[in-house]
Amino acid sequence: MAYEHKSGLSGAFDRSVAFPLWDSVLTREGKIGQAAEMFEAQQILQRKIGSIGNLVARDGDRVEGADIIMDAEAGTVTLTAGKLYVDGRVLDAPGATLTAVPMIGSVHIGVRVIEDYVTELE
Known part of the structure; x- marks a missing residue:
């Protein structure tokens, strides 16, 4: 069908x-x-x-928090918890620490939305 x-x-x-x-x-x-x-x-x-x-707003815009803190000496990037505008919605974004991030050149940091479907049986 x-x-x-x-x-x-x-x-x-x-x-x-x-x-x-x-x-x-x-x-x-x-x-x-x-x-x-x-x-x-x-x-x-x-x-x-x-x-x-x-x-x-555009996809990926920070609404609240969601700061990006770089530590060039340690090669880490800390992402603080916050809210992001994604696909017409404001979504919670958990904090995280990224390690072994190259500090020379360009690095793109973004979000990925994972859709999960819950049925009546779940």
């Missing part, structure tokens, strides 16, 4: 990706709504929220 959700979970569908100009999902009294419509309404709302957020 078409429009399978990127999670690969059986019975999960998302038509909103194929129709980015959709603005809302209409449900009617007395008609049965399906999980796909509920999910599509959520996706449309998230897309709208993200587009507003993107007016004032």
Whole structure:
């Protein structure tokens, strides 16, 4: 079937990706709504929220904390805990210490979002 959700979970569908100009999902009294419509309404709302957020922030922008402290002698970079704007959302970023970081040239430090899907059985 078409429009399978990127999670690969059986019975999960998302038509909103194929129709980015959709603005809302209409449900009617007395008609049965399906999980796909509920999910599509959520996706449309998230897309709208993200587009507003993107007016004032870019992916990876620090919202709170998330300082980067370099120690050139030790070759370490300390990342303090904080909040980052990522994919239209403000997410918690845990602190960390990176070791053996080259102090000559360019080093890119960023975040990676890992999506995990929790089913009704979990």
